[in-house]
Amino acid sequence: MAYDESKEFRGEDMKVEVATEEQASASASGTWFMEEKRLVRKLDRRILPIACALYLFAYLDRSNLGNARVLTGTHDGKQPLPTDTLGGDPTGILFDWVNSAFFFSYVPATVLSKLFAPRIWLACAAIGWGTCSTLMSTGFDFGGLMTTRVFLGIFEAGFGPAIPLYFSLFYTKEEMGLRMAYWFGFAAVAGAFGGIVAFGIQNAIIPFSNWRLLFIVEGLPAVCLGILTFFFLPDRPESTHYLNEREREIALARMNRGTSGDVGAVVTKSHITMAFRDWRIYVGGIIYFALNCSLASTSAFLPTILKTLGFSSARVQLMTVPPYAVAAFVIVLGSWISDRLQSRGIPIALASLVGGIGYLILLFVPDNLHARYFATFCITSGTYTSIGIIIAWFAHNLGSETKKATGIPMFMAIGQCGSILGSHLFPSTDGPRYITGFAVCCGLELFGAICALIMTVSYRIDNARRNKLYGVPEEDARVDVAEMADKAPTFRYII
Numbered sequence: 425m426a427y428d429e430s431k432e433f434r435g436e437d438m439k440v441e442v443a444t445e446e447q448a449s450a451s452a453s454g455t456w457f458m459e460e461k462r463l464v465r466k467l468d469r470r471i472l473p474i475a476c477a478l479y480l481f482a483y484l485d486r487s488n489l490g491n492a493r494v495l496t497g498t499h500d501g502k503q504p505l506p507t508d509t510l511g512g513d514p515t516g517i518l519f520d521w522v523n524s525a526f527f528f529s530y531v532p533a534t535v536l537s538k539l540f541a542p543r544i545w546l547a548c549a550a551i552g553w554g555t556c557s558t559l560m561s562t563g564f565d566f567g568g569l570m571t572t573r574v575f576l577g578i579f580e581a582g583f584g585p586a587i588p589l590y591f592s593l594f595y596t597k598e599e600m601g602l603r604m605a606y607w608f609g610f611a612a613v614a615g616a617f618g619g620i621v622a623f624g625i626q627n628a629i630i631p632f633s634n635w636r637l638l639f640i641v642e643g644l645p646a647v648c649l650g651i652l653t654f655f656f657l658p659d660r661p662e663s664t665h666y667l668n669e670r671e672r673e674i675a676l677a678r679m680n681r682g683t684s685g686d687v688g689a690v691v692t693k694s695h696i697t698m699a700f701r702d703w704r705i706y707v708g709g710i711i712y713f714a715l716n717c718s719l720a721s722t723s724a725f726l727p728t729i730l731k732t733l734g735f736s737s738a739r740v741q742l743m744t745v746p747p748y749a750v751a752a753f754v755i756v757l758g759s760w761i762s763d764r765l766q767s768r769g770i771p772i773a774l775a776s777l778v779g780g781i782g783y784l785i786l787l788f789v790p791d792n793l794h795a796r797y798f799a800t801f802c803i804t805s806g807t808y809t810s811i812g813i814i815i816a817w818f819a820h821n822l823g824s825e826t827k828k829a830t831g832i833p834m835f836m837a838i839g840q841c842g843s844i845l846g847s848h849l850f851p852s853t854d855g856p857r858y859i860t861g862f863a864v865c866c867g868l869e870l871f872g873a874i875c876a877l878i879m880t881v882s883y884r885i886d887n888a889r890r891n892k893l894y895g896v897p898e899e900d901a902r903v904d905v906a907e908m909a910d911k912a913p914t915f916r917y918i919i
Contacts, residue, residue, distance in 0.1 A: 456674070459670070459671075459674055460674055460678070463667075463671050463674050463675060463678075464595075464599070466667075466671070467594050467595075467658075467675075468603075470656065470657075470658060470666060471591075471594065471657070471658060472603065472606055472607070474649075474652070474653055474656060474657050475587055475590075475591075475607050476606055476607055476609075476610045477610075477649055478546065478550055478583065478646075478649060478650075478653065479583075479584075479587070479607055479608070479610045479611065479614075480610040480613060480614050480617070481550075481554065481614075481642065481645055481646040481649060482550075482553060482580055482583055482584070482646070483610065483611040483614035483615075484614045484617065484618050484621075484642045485553055485554065485556075485557035485576060485580075485642055485643055485646060486526055486576065486577075486580060487614065487615065487618060488557075488618055488622075488638055488639065488642050489505070489519070489522065489523050490726060490727050490728070491618055491619065491621075491622035491635075491638060491727060491744075492504065492505040492622075492635035492638055492639070493505055493519060493727065493728060495622055495625065495626055495634050495635045495638060503633065504635060505519075505633075505635045509563055509564055509565055509566070509568075509569060510522075510566055510569075513852075514852065515851055515852060515853055516850070516851040516852035516853065517851060518566055520847050520848045520851065521566075521570065521847075522566070522569045522570055522573055523573075523720075523847040524843070524844045524847035524848065525569075525570045525573035525574050525577065526573045526574070526576055526577040526580070526843075527577060527720065527840045527841075527843040527844045527847065528574070528577065528844065535691060535696065535826070535829045535830055535833075537582065537586045537589070537829065538589075538690065538691055538825065538826070538829050539691070541659045541660075541663075542586070542590050542593075542657060542658075542659055542660065543653055543654055543655075543656075543657040543658070543659055544654065545582065545586060546582075546583060546586060546587075546590070546650075546653055546657060547650045547651065547653040547654035547657070548582070548650070549579050549580065549582040549583040549586075549650070550579075550583065550646050550647070550649055550650030550653055551646075551647050551650035551651065552575070552578075552579030552582075552650075553576050553579035553580045553583070553646060554643050554644065554645070554646025554647035554648075554649070554650060555643070555647055556572050556573075556575045556576040556579060556643075557572075557576060557639055557642060557643030557646065558639060558640055558643030558644055558647070559572050559643075560572045560573070560576075560639040560643070561636040561637070561638075561639040561640045561643070562636075581833075584836065585832045585833035585836050587607060588600075588604065588815050588816070588818070588819040588828070588832050589819070589825065589828050589829050589832060591603055591604065591607070591819065592819045592820070592825075592828060593660055593661055593679055593825075594658075594661060594675060594678070594679070595678075596678055596681050596682070597682055597766070597820040597918055598763055598766070599763065600763070600816045600819050600820060601759040601760070601762045601763035601768070601812075601813060601816040602756070602759050602760050602763050603816075604759065604812050604813075604815050604816040604819065605755045605756045605758070605759030605760070605812045605813075605816075606756065607812075608755065608808065608811060608812035608815065609751075609752045609755045609756055609808070609812065610752075611719075611808060612748045612749070612751035612752040612755065612804065612808050613748065613749075613752050614748075615726070615744060615745075615747075615748030615751075615804070616744070616745040616746075616748035616749045616752070618642070618744070619727075619742060619743075619744035619745045619748070620742070620745060621638070621641060621642065622638060623742050625637050625638050625641065661675035661676050661679055662676060680902045681900045681901075681902070682820075682900055682901070682902075682903060682915075682916070683820070683823060683824075683902075683903050683905055683915065684824075684902055684903060684904055684905050684906065690825075690826070691826050691829075692824060692826040692827075692906070693826075694907075695823075695824050695826040695827040695830065695909050696826060696827075696830045698827055698909055698911070699822070699827045699830035699831040699834060700830070700834070702822075702827075702831065704821075704879060704882065705818075705822075705831045705834050705835050706835075706838065707875055707878065707879055708814060708817075708818055708835040708879065709834065709835040709836075709837075709838025709839055710838070710871075710872070710875050711772070711776075711810075711814055711839075711872045711875045711876055711879075712811070712814060712835050712836060712838060712839025712842065713838055713839050713841055713842035713845075713868070713872075714776070714842060714868035714869060714871055714872030714875075715776070715779075715807055715810050715811050715814070715839070715842070715868075715869070715872055716811075716839040716840060716841075716842035716843045716846065717842035717843065717845050717846040717849070717864070717865055717868050718779060718783075718803060718807045718846065718865045718868065718869055719807050719808070719811065719843070719846070720842070720843035720844075720845075720846035720847055721846035721847070721849050721850055721861060721865060722800075722803060722804060722807065722846075726744050726747070726800065727740050727744055728850065728855070730743050730744060730797075730800070743797075746801070747800045747801045747803075747804040747805075748804055750801050750804070750805055751801075751804035751805045751807075751808045751809070752808075754805040754808070754809055755805070755808045755809045755812045758771055758775060758809040758812075758813065759771075759809070759812055759813055759816065762813050762816070766918055766919070767880070767918070767919055768813050768814070768816065768817040768880070768918055768919065769817075769876045769877060769879050769880025769881075769883070769919060770876075770877070770880060771809070771810075771813050772810045772813050772814055772817070772872075772873070772876040773873040773874075773876040773877050773880075774873075775805070775806045775807075775809040775810040775813070776806060776807075776810045776869045776870070776872045776873035776876065777806070777869075777870070777873050778802050778805060778806035778809075779802060779803050779805075779806025779807045779810070779869040780806070780866050780869035780870040780873070781799075781802055781806075782799040782800065782801070782802030782803035782806065783799070783803060783862045783863075783865050783866030783869065784866055785798070785799035785802070786799045786858075786862045787859065787862045787863060787866065790857060803865075806869070807869070810872070810876075814876075815832070817918060818831060818832055818835060819832070820917075820918050821883070821910060821917045821918055822909065822910055823905040823908075823909035823910030823911070823912065823915055824905040824906065824909040824910075826909075827909045827910065842868070845864070846865070849861035849864055849865065880919050883917040883918070883919045884919050886917060887916050887917055887919065890913060890914075890915075890916065893913070894913040894914065897914040897916060901914070903915045
């Protein structure tokens with residue numbers, strides 16, 4: 425049901441004036457600064473654990489197919505998923521379609537999320553995808569697996585694009601990069617954690633296939649977490665009961681720093697049109713396409729690729745852990761630097777270049793196992809870091825909430841087409857070299873780096889033009905984006 429905030433708060437009571445005399449004097453004495461730091465810590469304590477845990481299980485549930493593909497029973501020799509349900513799938517084509525079904529159904533619906541309380545929207549999404557993942561354990565043929573993957577994608581599509589919009593309600597542009605890194609970094613944690621879980625399940629003695637237990641173990645916690653989200657995730661700053669009145673005042677001032685937030689469940693139709701006409705969203709989609717092609721193929725096929733290095737099925741599950749663990753550290757470090765420099769395009773380009781170098785190593789160093797294993801670290805670290813930063817980039821640069829709610833899922837939807845491509849780049853018949861898959865991913869990573877540089881140059885030019893026409897705006901002053909979104913004269917882009 426739609427969320428009616430007017431029952432508790434009246435819109436006319438929530439007008440925000442950032443530069444009030446009270447705030448100015450408090451800031452001068454340092455009181456405001458200390459109160460703001462306490463508020464950020466309080467928000468971090470509640471929002472980040474829930475959001476990161478949600479993404480951990482969201483990513484586990486979308487990527488556990490890669491582990492299930494090679495997961496056999498250590499003690500009783502039970503067969504992996506392709507042998508058990510896909511008739512052996514000697515070409516790998518059926519597995520590719522099951523994997524890509526998730527991305528076909530990734531339909532953006534984030535604009536609708538503005539009409540609901542965030543805790544309700546995100547809780548329903550988590551309960552939905554957790555149920556679908558658990559039901560994958562009951563799949564006995566190609567059709568059953570395809571159906572559950574389709575609905576898994578539908579529910580996760582309501583979660584991923586909604587988080588950057590939700591974070592932008594509470595965090596400033598100087599804080600977004602690191603928070604998005606914490607959140608998206610749990611995709612890398614999921615990769616490492618998934619390998620450990622798969623290794624343990626591989627050694628379980630159970631009356632059914634081990635890969636079925638994998639889906640149950642990684643699906644049910646998402647359902648439980650969705651229920652917790654419903655009760656504990658804060659709603660919008662103006663309506664959440666998690667904040668007291670003073671904290672709400674500070675949170676609303678922060679939400680209107682360098683931009684301006686909506687009041688309640690509001691959708692500005694003209695901003696939806698603006699998003700569809702913004703060429704940068706489509707270029708961002710191309711970058712996201714390039715990165716997602718690598719991301720999807722890595723998450724689904726890393727165990728398969730590592731198996732070509734001569735590792736046993738049991739050891740492969742453990743060898744997937746270090747590349748993801750390093751990637752989790754690198755994405756946090758890279759995003760922290762990006763926040764400090766208030767630069768997004770150049771860090772994205774550099775990280776994508778690292779990913780491209782990893783694929784070059786896999787292409788041209790076929791015999792050195794140490795070098796090829798090092799290449800997987802380059803791929804995971806470069807790709808995950810780039811994706812985390814580009815999400816933070818658009819979380820500010822689209823201006824208004826409605827344009828963010830439209831533009832973020834737009835570029836993510838374009839990016840999911842890269843995931844579909846990545847799901848088909850590593851058929852079993854191409855092993856063990858997988859030259860086509862490595863070459864395509866390499867080219868796309870390098871092309872994404874070029875597009876990121878084009879974007880950052882365009883943002884620099886636009887900022888300079890506005891400074892010349894309208895003057896340099898006061899730092900952190902409220903910018904009215906209600907009418908023109910990011911085209912407002914005093915709005916400035918992060919470059």
